[in-house]
Amino acid sequence: MKILMFGAGVINTLYGYALAEAGNDVTHYVRPGKKKMLEGGINLKFLDGRASPPKQATAQYGAKIVESLSSDDGYELVIVSVRHYQLDSVLPVLKDKIGNADILIFNGNWDGFGNLDQFFPRSQYLLGFPVAGGGYSGTTLDGALLDEIRLGELDGKSTPRLEHVANVFRDADIKVDVQSDMQRWLWVHFAINSGIIGAAFKAGSAQKLLNSIPLLRTGILAGREALEVCRARGVNVDSFEDAKSFYLPVWIAAAGVWYMMKSNLPARKIMETHTAVDELQAIYRDVLKSGEALGVPMPHFKSLKPYVDNPPVLHGA
Secondary structure, rough: EEEEEEEHHHHHHHHHHHHHHHHOOEEOOOOOHHHHOOOOEEEEEEEOOOOOOOOOEEEEEEEEEEEEEEEEEOOOEEEEEHHHHHHHHHHHHHHHOOOOOOEEEEEOOOOOOHHOOOOOOOOEEEEOOEEEEEEEEOOOOEEEEOHHHHHHHHOOOHHHHHHHHHHHOOOOOEEEEEEHHHHHHHHHHHHHHHHHHHHHHHOOOOHHOOOOOOHHHHHHHHHHHHHHHHHHHOHHHHHHHHHHHHOOOOHHHHHHHHHHHOOOHHHHHHHHOOOOHHHHHHHHHHHHHHHHHHHHOHHHHHHOOHHHHHHOOOOOO
């Protein structure tokens, strides 16, 4: 398949590499001036969760890079993975320049997709969420790639397009969990993350948070309140497996996260190498703003605000 990755950030690079290795024709679109920086290739050092057990992998990814787009380029799939608040700025760049290519919106979301509908028909895009992450250390991408992703159509239907895109990832040894309500799954996941993020700011780093059951307890309590914001939005939170553990007795839930992160090293590395403080702050603040507008009691969540607003030098939040 001829695939365009919008950008060469962490997610786009890890999945671009994996999809190219599986035999796809992958190209990365970057802003003018960045192509020269990437012409020598991208150094990858990542924990590959597709292997059993996960293995440390290194590679020199000779990514194909372009700085311009045309509707005649012939891309079949465009994968867009940006920070949730950057999506609106991407849409005008893509409009009228990708022909009939399907678009996979491959990132978190909290505000819905109304703006997306202004640029593309729903028949042209589907939703997904990556399970990978990391950060750049100089010219080297240091991160982790797990063996699963989430995908779904906005209306929850099973379509040939969805199955076709899912098979592209399966051919790269990545399992696909198809969601029947992808938008609400994204909201639930966003809310859970916001509580854990607040606790990580309080701890001073993801590593400190993940090593402390008491601090994880704080994240669980904050996450519960964030999930109640989803409930106030009309989401049946109890129907989502990812949310159920947050309603266990709090010390049991915290100990469960502690244990999981001791054994799931790729997932742990994603958290410990994510240092984009402004993005993490935005996730927390978006959920807080919604909770306040809906009148949801959030005492534990709000208690983390001073740490989010005035973070220490954060490593691995």
